[in-house]
Amino acid sequence: MDREKLVEVKNCTMVFPGVKALDNVDFTLLSGECHGLVGENGAGKSTLSKCIIGEYRMTEGELYIKGNPINIPSYTVRKSAEMGVAIVHQEFQLMEDMNGLENIFVGRYEKKGPLIDWKNLQKRGEELLEYLQCDVDLRVKVKHLRTAEKQIIQLAKAILDNPQVIIFDELTSVLQGEGIQNIFRIIDLLKHKGIGIIYISHRLDEIFQCCDRYTVLCDGKYINSGYVKDIDKPELVKMIIGRELKNVYPPKNDTFGELVLQVNGLSSPPAFKDVSLEVRAGEVVGISGLLGAGKTELIHAIYGNHKIAGGEIKIQGKSVKIHTPKQAVRHGLGVIPDDRRKLGLNMLFNIKDNTTLASMKQFRKWGVFQNHKREADSAYTVNKKLNLKYYSLFQLVNKLSGGNQQKVVIAKWMLRDCDIFLLDEPTRGIDIGAKFEIYSLINELAKAGKAVVLVSPELEEIIGLSNKVYVMYEGKIMDVVEGDDITQEKIIHDLLGVEEA
C-alpha cells in the first residue's frame, strides 16, 4: 500500500534556555495511520507536537508537511491549520455557558448579511456529528454535557476545517470505558478517510488497542519506532523508561488491624445512595466505578466537603460528625484529591509551605509563632522519604513534575500522621516511573498500619493494589470483592451494572 508522508520531522532539536527538550528526533506520520507517540512526562512528546503545529519553532531540523518543506522561522499555528494540521487537547477548551453548536463554530460563524445564519450552522453541525457517527444535542449548554460528549464537541471543532493530520493529546485521560471505545471508533473512521493521527497517551493499553505504529521518546531523544503488532507491553515499557520493570505492583500487605473507618448507609442524592463500607488498619480498599458513579463525591462526603443527606461515619468504632474538612482532619483523615493543581496544592507556595500546610500546629514556638526552621527540617525529612526530586525546598511547586507534585500532597498528610488516607485518582497524569513509586508508597502506607481508600479509573491499579474492592454503579455499591476474587472479569461485570441472572 502506498501511503503519503503527511508529516515528516528530520533531526529536530529544540532548545529552551538551559534545557534540550528535543535532541535530534525523527518522526514520520503516514496517511491513514494512527501513530502512538509515547514516553514519560518530560520525554518531549508535547514539545514535538507543539513543533509540528507551529506553537514552538524548532531550533534545528527540518519539517515537511505533505511533502512540502516548511520555512521554520515563519511557521505559526495559523499556518499549520491552513495546511491541514489540527490538535485536540486533553483539557477542555470550551465555553461552558455556550451551547455545543456555538462552541464548534465560534470565531467561524457563517453569516447572512450582518446576522449569524443559525439554520445553516445547525445543519453543518449535524453533518459533522453524522460524519463522526455521534449523537450529541448541540442545543444544550456545554456545561450540562457529559465529559465524553464534551470531547465529541472538541473533536467536531477540530475536524471543521477538514484537517489531514489530527493530534490527539491525551484525549482519553478524562474518559473511561465507553467514552474511550467511542474515541477508538472515531479514530478508525478517520483513518479510513486517509487522515493521519498522532496519538499521545499515558495509557499503554490504548496504544496497543488503536495504534498502527509507535515512536518512543525518552529524555528528548528518539528511542525507537515501529509497528505496534511487532512488540508487546513489557518491551514498550522497557523502551519508555530505559530499563526493565518487573513486579509493577508490590506484594499486598496482609496483616490488618482494627476496623478504622466505617461508613453506614451514607447518602447524598443524586450522587450516591445508601453506601456502606469498612476499612481496617493496614488495608487498601479500592472503589471502582465508571465516571459519574459517585466515587469522587463519596470521598468528599466522607471528608466533610460534600453535603450528606443521611447515614453515619464511624472512626475507630466511634460515631463522628464531620461537616467540614477541618473536622475530618482532626479525626485523622487526609485526602489526596483528583486534581492536585486545583485542590491539592497551593501553586504560590514553595515545597516546604505546601508540606506543612496541614500540620502547622506541630511547629509552634511559644504557643503562637511558627518555627520555620523546624518546619523546613521536617518537610525535608518526609520528602526525602518519598524520594522527591527537587532543587530546593524553597522552590515553588508549580515547576515540579506531576509525579513530584503528587508526592508533595502525600507528604503533607504523612507529616500530619493521618490514620486514614483517601486517595482520589492518585496517579492521574503521572508518568510510568512515578506511578510505580506512588504504588509502592501506597503499599508502604498500608504496611505502616494506615487505612487507605483508593479511587481510580484504572482497573488494573485497583486490582493490583487493593485488598478489597467496592464496585459502584450509578451511586450505589453493587458488589464487594475480596482477596483472590479481585479479577478484571468480575469487576467489569459489576461495573457495567449487569444484573445477576
Next chain:
Amino acid sequence: MNKQEGVAKADWSKRGLKSFLNEWMILFLFIFLFLISSLSSAKFRTTENIMNILRQASFISIIALGEFFVILIGNMDMSVTSIIGMTSIYFAGMVVNAGVPVFWAMVIVILLAIAVGIINGALTVYGKMPSFIATLTVMNILKGIYFIYSRGLPISGLPDSFNFLGAGYIGFVPFPVILMLIVAIALHVFSQHTELGRSFYAVGGNVEASKLSGINVKFIGILAFVLCAVLSAVGALGLTSKTLSGNVSIGENLLFDVMTIVVLGGTSLTGGRGKVFGVVIGALFLQVISNIMILMSINTYWQWVVKGIILIVVVLIDSNSSHD
C-alpha cells in the same frame, strides 16, 4: 548540637537571590527614587521634610495594611473610605455632642468597624457576593447613614490632648510614625510567623486546597474584612486627630491611594502574594512622589495623573510577570 534521630537539615542556603531581588523590587526602586529626590532638591533632604513624609505616610500605611489582607485573600474592600468617614464623624459626635470620654469613644468606633467588617465578610463569604459589589454597596449605605446623622457638616471641638495621636512627637520622631512601625512589625510577625497569618497566604493561593488541608477558609475570609475595617478605623482616628474635627469627607479620594500602595508594595491582585513591609514601602514611595512634586511646585492635579500612571504600570507588571 541538637541532632535528633531522623531529623535532617533543610537546605536554607538555596533560597535564591533572584527571588529575593524580585520580591523586594519596590525597595530598590524606593531607594533609587529617594536618592534622586535627595540629589535634585535641597528642600527635600532636610530632616524636617523627611519626618513630614514619614508622618504623612503613617496613617495611610495603616489603612493600606488593612486592605492588604483583603487583597491577599483575593478579595477587595471598597468600603474603606466610608469606614473612615463613619469613624471620624461618629467619634467626634460622641465626644463633642454626647460627652463620651475619648477612650470609650475610640473603643466604640473600633467595635463599629468590627461590625462593618463582619457584614462585609458575611456578604462575601456566606452570601457569596463578589466582594467588589458587596463592599461597594456597604460603602454607599454607610455613607448615607452618616450623612443623615451629620447632614454632611464637620463636627469640631475635640480636646487638644487628642491631637497627640496625629501630631505628637516622641523625641524628634512623630508619634504616628512610631505607631505605624509598631502596627507594621506586629502585622509582619502575624503574617509570616503565625498559623493564622500563614493561612491568609494559603487561602489567597488556593482556597480549595486550603479547605481540604483543614483550614477554616470562611473564618479567614471574614477576618480579612474585619482587619481591614479596624485598621481603617485606626487610620481614621489619626487623620481626625490632626484637625481635631470629625469630617465626613476625610476619607474621600483615599481609596485610590490605598489600592495603589497595596499593589505598589508587591501584592498580587489575584491574591496569595505580598508582604507587609512591601506595603509600608509602597506608602512611602507614593508619599515621596507627592512631596517632591509639591516641592517642585507642580500643580496638584498632576499628582492624580502621575499616580494613575504609576498604578497602571504596576498592575501591568503584576499581570504580565510569571512570578517564578
